[in-house]
Amino acid sequence: MVSCCPRPRLCSRSSAYTLALGLGFVTLGTSRIVLLKFSANAENKYDFLPASVNLLAEALKLLFCLVMSVRVIVREGRSCRDLGCASSSSFLISLKWAVPAFLYFLDNLIIFYVMTYLQPAMAVLFSNFVILTTAVLFRLVLKDRMVEKLQTLGVGHVLLLLQCFISAMANIYNEKILKEGDQLTESIFIQNSKLYVFGVVFNALTLGLSSEARGLTIHCGLLHGHNVYSLALVLVTAALGLSVAFILKFRDNMFHVLTGQITTVLVTGFSLFLFDFRPSLDFFLQAPMVLLSIFIYNASRPRDPEYSLQREKLRVINGEVFERSRGDGEELELLTKTNTDSESDEESL
Helix, strand or coil: CCCCCCCHHHHCHHHHHHHHHHHHHHHHHHHHHHHHHHCCCCCCCCCCCHHHHHHHHHHHHHHHHHHHHHHHHHHHCCCHHHHCCCCHHHHHHHHHHHHHHHHHHHHHHHHHHHHHHCCHHHHHHHCCHHHHHHHHHHHHHHCCCCCHHHHHHHHHHHHHHHHHHHHHHHHHHHHHHHHCHHHHHCCHHHHHHHHHHHHHHHHHHHHHHCHHHHHHHHHHCCCCCCCHHHHHHHHHHHHHHHHHHHHHHHCCHHHHHHHCHHHHHHHHHHHHHHCCCCCCHHHHHCHHHHHHHHHHHHHHCCCCHHHHHHHHHHHHHHHHHHHHCCCCCCHHHHHCCCCCCHHHHHHHC
16 A cells, blocks of 8 residues: 655654644744743833742743652652752752753843844844754763844844853753763653753742842732733743753753744744834844854764764663553653654754
8 A cells, every 4th residue: 555655753652743743842942032022011021020920931841740749659659769859868859950040040131131132033043042052061070062222232232142151051961961871761751850950949039038029929919910911921931941841851851942943933934024123234143153064963972983883772661661651651752752754854844
């Protein structure tokens, strides 16, 4: 019987779930940038505390992952000690999640201030610098090859560059501990529960240590100054964080940042119609940097023996994980199912 699909591997479940994950990440990333702009007031400031948005988002992610972790533990007949709170030694091991949690805390906070200085399209375009920082850190950490107005713009660009570096550091380190050793076969929900606990702590400390923020929170409540856009931003931020976690667990960081380039196109399109954005020459001159980064990364992969060895190891381990996790949470079944076309699926997307 002749197949209706000329390239069967593109119709496989693995590529379908990869495509869905990529589209979900792009949609959420675009929505977040737009909501950040809409939730600001007429002076391009925020009537609410930015940390309150991040705190609520971290709390939602933590609640979701805790529920799913309990489900995993019950189905596998495991002990709640696997959450890392049984002893002082296991707690100390869990402290490694505090590092990416702190970096994500800074990343999610800085973006609010970036958006007060830059147009959404300019912000996402200049954030493409994260490709370069991620590529460098990818090599170092994972061993993979590869006037007032002027002053205002200067502050925005400095903040954005800082955010790019912090974001790359957070994602690279998070991917490392998600996949190192026996953590590769651990449930993503149990892993993220530890991460989000620290995320809640850091954001809560921000509200508690600042006298102004503490006073507003105590006397006016955590939702003081919020509007419908900021509340939607909480949900989108939480969902976006979960999608990034799945990408780092089952794909890699470069898949994350290169897929995110679609966000640049979408945000630019929305900015033209919603925010009366008029691109300048500088805007278009950034495109070659993005294309060059993508070319260099993809051109270096086939010649890297370490990369090939790592991918082969992941295929073997992921095959075992799929068998163990069948009918369980389905997060591993969806994205780590072994097939000989897994590499082609990623490149096709």
